[in-house]
Amino acid sequence: MATAVPTLGRGAAIGIRSVSKHYGGFAALSDVSLHIEPGEFMTFLGPSGSGKTTTLNLIAGFTDISGGHLDVGGKSVVGVPAHKRNIGVVFQHYALFPHMTVGGNVAYPLSLRRVPAAERTERVKRALEMVKMTDFAHRYPSELSGGQQQRVALARAIVFDPPLLLMDEPLGALDKKLREWLQLEIKRIHRELGTTFVYVTHDQEEALVLSDRIAVFNGGRVEQIGTGRQLYDEPATLFVGRFIGDSTVLRGAARSDGTGTALTIAGETVVTDKRLSGGGVPVMLIRPEKLRLQRRSATGAGDGLNRLAGRISEVIYLGSGSKYEVELADGSTAIVRSPLGDESFAIGDPVDLLFSPADAKLLADDRSADTTLT
């Protein structure tokens, strides 16, 4: 594949500083700042209406920013029309031209750039090779499956060697198996091209599989930027903690002192060594693999651990282990993941939920973006 890497290391950096976007009185984005490194795979993750696609459209030039600064490759692109930005875009709806063949679609950006015919043929061939669609060059898009169409769209978006590729939920319309396979293909292509990729999705698993870093969007703001691991282990907000991976959120009467915080939930008290530095009502967030289940009758092994009484309400067999839902005394639900070989439980079993004070994250029970942990 040595011939297929003509642009290695040629990714563009993106600088977004205090960018906002208003539609009439509605703020689709407010004060978003983030920096994307050259060649980085950055994912914008968030629920629909969180501003992630709006940000992508601003970078692509489909809409103008209402305020702030937007740089691509070190140059401001504010006011530059979409066709002059030289950015590849892959859409969820493929957007292949139905009146052109696969080859014609992929050649389109090259003919716009007046690339000579011989070179054009060569580059179309190379782009189709990269997405493994060489045999389909003479077909029309209507003759292809969704996955094949998206691969052609990807070839069309990279054939002109853009330093930046934007992908707006490109796998959203495909089934799970195909999606997982194409995720790996996209990762491979990113590695081979060295182009900066910005990927929009609402699927946190997809974001974790693909990305170098993830920006979590919510309500027109960026809640947190970090690697998947950082977001999972150290969520900055309750929203991020709940959006990335499974989690159990404990709410109760809170009491903080010099050594930490205690929550009293339906008569039982759990503690953590953390304190909330900002304002807000503290809640605890615990990842499912940090929780342990124990039969209610059993004693001991709880020294220094928090203990909450509950009852198994759902058992999900995962192959590599089991996932339990446990109904707690206050009516809330805890999610526990136990590895293969651990004691197994049935629905209705009374259990104790154990976790170390160090494994509980303390977060503010609201959606403010500037809450930090001590």
Added chain:
Amino acid sequence: MSGSDASTPARSDANPDRGSPRSGGSAGRAALFREGWLLVLPALVVLCAVMAYPLASIAVRSISQPEWGLQNYAWFFGTPVNLTVLQRTFTISAWVTVVCVLCAYPYAYVMTVVGPTLRVVLILCVMVPFWVSGVVRTLSWVLLLQDSGAINSALRGLGLPPVRLIRTQTGVVIGMAQVLLPFMILPMYSVMKGIDLRLVQAARSLGARPSRAFFSVYLPLSLPGVYAGAIIVFILALGFYITPALLGGPRSTMLSTLVQTQVLSLLQWGRGGAMGVVLLVATLVLLALAAPLMRQRHKKTGAR
């Protein structure tokens, strides 16, 4: 009454087959065909009665009146004025088609992008001409186009020289284009509303400036609607009678006027019939020439 009596047993026979249309082989399809045939029967009867029979009778008259032979066709092609009028009929129809395409294209496009309320208003504006009698509409064009009419008064008011519109080909084209515009707009609209505007956005992202994105993506995808509308308008224009008769002068006579003169004024049914047949054959030839063009477009847009 007797028609429905006849169809009822046939339909109840077909019902068991229709219960499993996918599994059924030729039996189900035959039943479906029988039913479909019954459904088109009334239209077919009317069509035969009001179209096929008169058409055949005209064709027969053209070779049998006043006596059997091709003398009516010999007369048609041997009289220079007839050929001039035939050619003019095609020229005027072509101009009407061009004017309609140019006016209808942006109108139909706007219909696809405006909100639902404005779209209803725009559709109503298209449909209103259908609800007004053709004669009344043409007479209102007389008021607008005549030498002392609204257009020339306005031009004089602006200090511009008057233009001669009434009893010219220009006047005929304007009047006919207005009458035929809905037949162009509606097929265009139905094709354009199926075009995904995000394709244009995709073209922009690939480096196409707006005009290039239009000509390379939107226009080709809208062409089936343009062809469909153009063929309808062109063929309707070929047979137009009232508008050219009222708005035109001696130098803008169309074939239908000549037919009328031959048949009603001179009682030359044979000659009138020959003219009708010539116009029909010329139209069919033109359609045959246009057909491959349309077929190819359909394949390319992937309507399969």
